[in-house]
Amino acid sequence: MLPAPRTSARASVGANEIKYAHAIIRERLLDRYQNLSAAFRTVDADSSGYISRDELDALVASLHLPRLRKEVIDALVEMMDVEDNCDAEEEDGDTDIQFREFVRVFGCDDLTALPQLHSSAGGAGNKASYDLTPRQKAALRPGVRALELRRAHTIIKEKLLTKFKTLGSAFRFIDNDHTGAVERAEIEEALSHLNLGMLKPAVVLNLIDFIDVDGGDISFSEFANVFTADDIMAIAPDTPASTRMRTAAPASTSRYPPVSEQELTEAFQTIHECLTKRGNADADRVRRLMRRSDEAKGYVSKKVSVADAMGVLSTLGLKGMRKPLLAAVVQRFIDKPSAPIVDDKKETVLYDAMCDCMTEGCLPPLP
Numbered sequence: 578m579l580p581a582p583r584t585s586a587r588a589s590v591g592a593n594e595i596k597y598a599h600a601i602i603r604e605r606l607l608d609r610y611q612n613l614s615a616a617f618r619t620v621d622a623d624s625s626g627y628i629s630r631d632e633l634d635a636l637v638a639s640l641h642l643p644r645l646r647k648e649v650i651d652a653l654v655e656m657m658d659v660e661d662n663c664d665a666e667e668e669d670g671d672t673d674i675q676f677r678e679f680v681r682v683f684g685c686d687d688l689t690a691l692p693q694l695h696s697s698a699g700g701a702g703n704k705a706s707y708d709l710t711p712r713q714k715a716a717l718r719p720g721v722r723a724l725e726l727r728r729a730h731t732i733i734k735e736k737l738l739t740k741f742k743t744l745g746s747a748f749r750f751i752d753n754d755h756t757g758a759v760e761r762a763e764i765e766e767a768l769s770h771l772n773l774g775m776l777k778p779a780v781v782l783n784l785i786d787f788i789d790v791d792g793g794d795i796s797f798s799e800f801a802n803v804f805t806a807d808d809i810m811a812i813a814p815d816t817p818a819s820t821r822m823r824t825a826a827p828a829s830t831s832r833y834p835p836v837s838e839q840e841l842t843e844a845f846q847t848i849h850e851c852l853t854k855r856g857n858a859d860a861d862r863v864r865r866l867m868r869r870s871d872e873a874k875g876y877v878s879k880k881v882s883v884a885d886a887m888g889v890l891s892t893l894g895l896k897g898m899r900k901p902l903l904a905a906v907v908q909r910f911i912d913k914p915s916a917p918i919v920d921d922k923k924e925t926v927l928y929d930a931m932c933d934c935m936t937e938g939c940l941p942p943l944p
Contacts, residue, residue, distance in 0.1 A: 598649045599688045605640040606683060613680050625775060626731035627673045630654060657682045676731050677807060709810065716813035718783040723810050729773075729780045730809040736771045737804065744804050748797045753891050756900070758794035761785060766888035769869070783818065790814045836905045842940060844902040845909075849938045851893045860936045863889055867928035880925035883907055909941050910934070 610616040618624075620632040628636075637650065657678045682688070709723055717723065741747035751767045752759045764785055773781060788803045789795055806812050836844075852860040866889045867881050881889075886907045887900070910931040934941060 594649055595652050596688050598645050598653060601642055602637060603683045605642060613683055617676050617679055626728045627675045629673060633674060675727060712815065713810050713813045715817035718779050718818045721780050721783045725780045726783055727809055729776050729784050734804045744801050748800050758796055760794060761789045762885060762888040763891060764788060764795060786818060787812060787814060836901055840902060841905045844898060845906055845940045848906060849935055852936055857936055859893060860932055864932045879927060879929060881928050882925060886926045
């Protein structure tokens, strides 16, 4: 049986009553929490980036306001929770209010300045105002919804700023060789340490698509462009996700200039020292990170891509080691089986053998 259509709460509430409730709730929130982000985090206990209607009711109740009719709160929720009412992707109609929806309503001084998101007499409302454009739809990977991507954007931005304080600091941490640019694999590796278990891997990869718009090295401006955006869908790339997934080439060491055998030996020795200085604790961590990258595919192959191997090694804090040197080390461990493999263009590394050799300090000889 289909659920009964939701009727508009505003049909039974006067405009002045809504304006009064909005003004007093906003004033009390800012008095108590200084900013709306702190107020939202208070009730968003799981840091999911959205709150339920019950959590919003608890927040309002904690402000000890003059008694407000339930219908008035319903009307404010209806103005905030636009994606549940208007986004055709949602099926269950549950109330889950995203941070940006919360700020959109309580961040404005004059409620009348907001566009009319719903008809005043109930019904489905103005659905067209939240329809995705063809470009936005094409930017989504298969199985990824706009609502999921927006939620991931909010959560990851919050976690980055909590850990690094500024986007500049976050980017400098990822750009460990200080070249001013990072690779997609380095972004993926950095995000893997933010405890994003509540997000589907495909959603996180889709968000990185919005950062890596041209498939090349990623500059700080590209990185900041995504994490300073109010709505991630508003900056959807022109290239469809299907095209990007089909044409994206795996990271290869061949893109880097060659290095001498002496440079390679010295770089390998530096990595060996980093891995063994704490009784192989770092080596165990590197092995776990590579295994995690392997298992993320849904099966265990005992191999990782060049990009994954370089990304994991870059977490060792190898100050001053240029990417060509790091790539040359990985290249020495490339596994190229004689039997056909599913993707013969993807160079892979046997990470167990690689970790064993690096901790033993013996660079594999040239073939």
